[in-house]
Amino acid sequence: MPIEIPKDKWPGSVRQVVLGATAAEGGTRTSKVVVGGETCMPFMHFEGAIPNRPVVALEIRDRRPDDWSPLLVKTWENVIDDPAAWAKAAEEVGADAIQLTLSLTDSAGQPMSPETAVATVKAVLQASGLPLIVFGPGQSEVDNLLLVAVAEATKGERLALGICEDKNYRTIVATAMANDHVITARSPMDVNLAKQLNILISDMGLPLDRVIMDPTTGALGYGIEYGYSVMERLRLAALQGDAMTQLPMLVTPGYEAWKTKESKVGEGVPESWGDWLQRAINWETMTAIALLEAGANILVLRHPESLKQVEAAIQDLMTAPDMVSV
Amino acid sequence: MALSGIQIYKLLPQTNCKECGFPTCLAFAMKLAAKQVELSACPYVTEESIALLAESSAPPIRLVSLKSDGYETKAGNEVVLFRHEKTFYNKPGLFVKVVDTESPEAIKAKISAADRYVVNYVGIELTVDGFAIEAASGDPEKFSAAVKLAREASKRPLILVSRDPSIISAGLKALEAGESALIHGADKSNWEVMAALAQEHKAALAVISTDLETSADLTEKIRGKGVEDLAIDPDTTGLGAMLTFNTIARRMALKKNFKPLGFPIIVFPKDLVAATQAISKYAGFVVIDDFKPDEVYPLLVLRQNIYTDPQKPIQVQPGVYEINNPNSEAPVLVTTNFSITYFSVANEVEGSGLPAWLMVCDAEGMSVLTAWAAGKFDAERIAKSVKGSDLASKVSPKRVVLPGHVAVLSGELEEELPGWDVRVGPREAVDIPKFLKEAL
């Protein structure tokens, strides 16, 4: 029976954003990442173009984190006190990009200084040629202080700087503009708030092809369904032609999944939770896969095994299926 | 999708004889479209029109239910492509597969373990739904023995997996009376015999094909034989192909009311990643090879999350919950009535073995920070909840513990609750036991 497949004709498309600049472009990266550009819903190859595959970044810290799951600490034990070695290790296990989160305090327990932050970022850039995403500790004033110094010291590298929120976007956007970087704009799981922040950023004069949006997500079991649906709605709005939603999306399933009890605790939990390490990796992988299919362009993970599984899934999903009737 | 009044009018006699009680056939058609009258009020509709109208009022994706002694698993009846448009209704059945070439002990052990499996997620007991028995032996007797073993180990619904009708027939005969299994399945070469078996045993039948046209052809032919409870299998383990197949089938059913693809989808994912996709992207039955709690637990949670009604966060009743028989010296812990929040906290306190009064405030079903950001969980509200309870007369010393994420509220809460010692607890629930032991 011949079937006429209903194809959605979308007037809009997602902007393309480039992370990382090679020597020819004024930076020192040996590879760059291009995300976005799609003209259809995730992996619907039969009705649109998906010029760039989604990518996976691995999260590293400037120093040994205090609150990570012991499983992660064990995995990265050999490099966990050395961000440069950690970045290199992340590159070796197949990450497409590195996401470095700066801490509030340095390894000596002192408040993180801009000098230390800059030195760390430079060491990471030296150790790995991958594009770099740098997040501040998540307190607006400290973020501003550290990220401005980092942006200036790495002019032209086309880093992604985050996290820009409604309360602190101005400083970060200004420094990204002055120093040729990209920013990630985070809003709390709401289509309108995401749009609003993008409008504010674009009003400052930063071209939108230098903005990635982070719609915020929750882990599997801890609110993932809200993030999942907001991402689907944002992507539908983008394809329908709403310019202020036409940005690639970055999400942090690694951060979310690894703070759940399922990942952090191995003893005294129900037997029905199964093997701890497997469960924790599955928690991160499954959170990531669900968000990948809701439209994520950059997924930030923490464990090499999850990375491997998500990369394999992306490869499979990026191959247009050879279906007779399609 | 239901027909419009005009479309229905075209199927009526168009004689305006008024016997239905309406002045014209069109007026009657309009009432029919609005589901305000019964078609039987018109004595002159043709059999053919009756069939067409019945068809159009059927749900776009047929509800298929597998039943066995005390159990029922339903799939289908979905009405949207994206959960935010309304909600997804029938959670895909999670089935664990056994193969008839495994030893009887192994089959029984696997099924018993999966059958007993229960995991608690936010107060809901989650379990697997049933089992798929695959005939790898090629031997009807072996298959029939495996089905019997399954029935000894579990009463949950079964899926019988073989393309060979003589094997399926042996399996169906081994089932208990009154149950409806799913046969997997029919293809171009065996569909006729399989349809007859499905008919005879009141079983549902899955059609298997990598291409949608063949699937549609098969369901039409089988429906022609009177079997209506069907499922479709994209017959692929690739993520991309499965996603495309499932999406197009769902779209055809919902947007074009294309009946030949209006059936639940059954998939046999090759690994956990494929099973994850199957749950969020449109499968009605998911058959997994291995029974591993570290995989089954997150799959059941994902299914629960994706099928939550977006309009209604799962909430618990506000009020005071007593954990581990609190006495007057036990502290009062404050939290919100979002069920994930409540259970994260309650489980930790319970697990610590230490007594506490858990004051669950009405925060309209929102998490701690969400409610705080939305103004539904502030010092005033918390104080009101505490005062509205009889905790002040029950505890001494009067200690109230705030979630670490809303430490900022402590000053204000001290003002609102004179005589109470306001403490700030840890940010994450996992750290509550340590806090109860050491800091209080």
Ligand code: B12
């Ligand atoms: C899911 C979610 C939503 C969902 C709501 C889900 C719900 N029913 O609550 C939706 C999409 C609706 C939503 C909306 C909003 N959200 Co919201 N949301 C989240 C998200 C992603 C997860 C929240 C969650 O479910 N956590 C899981 C639960 C279990 O955590 P919890 O309640 O905090 O409980 C833990 C601890 O607090 C502790 N705990 C709990 N009780 C107690 C008690 C004691 C005594 C102790 C010791 C510990 C303790 O134990 C638990 C486990 O560790 C977070 C970001 C994130 N990733 O965390 C943002 C977040 C909470 N949201 C935020 C905001 C701003 C909003 C909005 C105001 C935005 C808007 N659209 O206007 C709205 C407000 C709602 C409204 N106006 O109606 C912000 C809050 C910012 C801040 N720091 O104040 C956050 C942090 C996102 C962000 N980074 O900006 N949100």
Ligand code: SF4
């Ligand atoms: S009874 Fe039937 S034919 Fe007569 S007016 Fe009503 S709809 Fe038309």
